[in-house]
Amino acid sequence: MLAQFLQFTMSGLTVGAVYAVVGLGFTIIYNASGVLNFAQGEFVMIGGMVTVFAVAAGVPLPLAILLAIAVAAIVGIGLHRLAIEPARDASPVVLIIITIGGALVLRGIAQLVFDKQLHKLPGFSGDTPVNFLGASILPQALWVLGGTAIMVALVSLFFAKTMIGKAVLATAANRLAAQLVGVNTSVILAISFALSAAIGAIAGILVTPITFTHYEVGTMLALKGFAALVLGGLGNPMGAILGGLLLGLCEQLSAGYISSTYKDAFAFIVMIGVLLVRPSGLLGSKLAERV
Amino acid sequence: MRGLIGNRWAELGAMALLIGLVGLILPSGYYFRVGALVLVSAIAALGLNLLLGYAGQVSLGHAGFVGIGAYAVALLPTYWGVPTLLALAGGAVFSGLLALALGRPILRLKGHFLAVATLGLGILVAMVLTNEARITGGPDGMPVPRLELFGTRIRAPETWYWITGGVLLVATFFAQNLLNSSTGRALRALHDSEVAARAAGIDVARIKGIVFAVSAIYASVSGSLLALLNGHITPDVASFLNSIELVTMVVLGGMGSLLGSLIGAAVLVILPQALTIFHEYEHLLLGSFIILIMIFLRDGIVPTLRKRFTERGS
């Protein structure tokens, strides 16, 4: 009983961590630019795919990981420069559709550069499950959870302590005012996209040994990461993390105990439910509307 | 107002002329099939244009309603022997009622939130169609019983071209009626200012519900016709990607232009057909295309041309 519960909880937290990171990536870009970037899931895919193919080409794993992160960051900057910046004055919905177009392009490129197969990486600390109170836990799951925790801590530190982080927050609060005090906002936006892409890629690399990767994994991840975001409260980084973990837990527990047929539907039912009942999410502040 | 009435017949006439002329010059069954696909998509795009272009409410899940319409004509005749046309109507009624029920709460949301709520809705429909494999055939889809009219089975692409063309003209006629009424004025008003619309006594929730339901019915009819035309249907009709394509058709053709919906549908249906040799590049091309349209043609083809035309005229 307990073993089974632990098993489901652990796998819930693992997938939840990925949703959380995708949600966090959404939040970073959203806060800096007001854009909901639906290509967020593609960063996760790029992280996994580049690492897989670099390793297959004989590149040592640590180097392959760095390469994957760098590629994702560059793609993130490119996405901003080529697709989003030219449409800066467009409505939020047009911007969403642009990022969806961007996601399609990235998927199309991945399909050409890599292939359409399912790929996996070996676990960083082997693939032998560890027994914990009767539940068998993959060492990679600990990598995912630990890695996520470290990433979240680093991102928080970045925003709280560094000049650049503060400049991002300033740009988010008021782009014009930030420009007036000498912040180069277009650099700041590029940094936000790069950072968001990098953490997405890291999540993708960490989780590939467990969930595998494929050129099309991005869509679902982006949508679920977004559901996590809505659950936690749009714009709140901690809300994204909490929402992601909760969503992962609910999904795996319901799949384990009830039925796995509608496992994927769960995220969307939760998302729509939250939007209808409490659009500001669990941690969001109430939205005021001015006339 | 004379201008609007003039516009009205001009729009309907232009559409009829376009459908008629193209129908006369198409060389083979294959082209008629593509033509019918364009017209079918245009019906859904037209409905979405009422919602997105006129009322300013986005739906990123409209393919869900297309899916409902498609599976209505596949499932109802197959399992319960419902006549095809009745099944088509049933799908439309169901879509309309679903939209009415969900529209009220969901359309209170704005901007991002509305976009993702409708997106979630569309995906849920696609998931149901995929997961209920016992009756829907799952991801592989299922065959659709052919439509029988006056004792003959309608199979020929030529026939389908003229049928869908006729339906599109009727759909356009109804859309114009709606727009040229107090309901139509109300839905255009709430696009520009909800506060002022409410102060003028417009029940915004009711109007949004109506236009959402009408657009859902259009999508459903489009889905039914698509299924009948193809003779086979998969859950892909309800996919997220199809929803995005519908929105792109509306934006490309021109938000708030009924004729634009046909143009937008034509471009987005014909282009991938013309590019089938580049099948491997499908995602890449479609994605780039969407980005370029949203950046450079945000105002849409028909409004841009009309503006240029009237500027030169005056």
Next chain:
Amino acid sequence: MSLLAVKGLGIGFGGIRAVDNVTFSTEPGKIFSIIGPNGAGKTTLFNLISGVYRTESGSVTILDEEVTRLSPEALAARGMARTFQNLQVFFRMSALDNVMVGAHVHEAPRGLSHLLGLPSTARENRQTRDEAMALLTRLRLADVAERTAGNLSYGQLKRLEIARALASRPKILLLDEPAAGCNPTETAEIDEIIVEVARSGVGILLVEHDMKLVMGVSDRVLVLTQGRVLIEGTPAEVANSPAVIEAYLGTGLPSLEATHA
């Protein structure tokens, strides 16, 4: 029985009482003005009365019918119409369509017959259009009737909002700075329209910065400062009130007179 009666109305935003315990009432055919310095809560008060904001305390009645916390559309159905300080025009629609929207409360909510284009719809359209056209003529906008509202001048848009509000044939009309940003000629025109509308029996609630206009047309004036009623009386009483003079000392009434465009 007063046309519009407001009793103890109040709302706060984050600890600040934007409107606090405001009480007054208006009569048909009379012009009731609300003045006060910027930030006194005039527009907030309008938003409370017209249902845009939900009242926290107090009550509003129209002809003794309780209408507190009703939605804007419900209030419109009971004979209230309003204009907005920051223009809320339907910019994508023609001037004529804008005014036709104003007549919405008098049109039948029959979505289906609208879709089918039944003769009743055509009849309704014709009637609404004729009325709207008459209003446009009355507000000297007839020649721009078919023009998209987004292309009209500021002064025309101000008049368009009034025309749209009048299209609902209101019992009570709330005008939020109808002359703001208008030149003296335009202001005089609006002045004339307001008086004319009041003479036809409509009760008018006016927020305006232009003191000359207010003192010239108003039957009664209410001075609002920091969300509270300072004084209410005839224009002469208000102008001579020591409390008002004191409140405006330093800024002074003359500075209010300067346009706040």
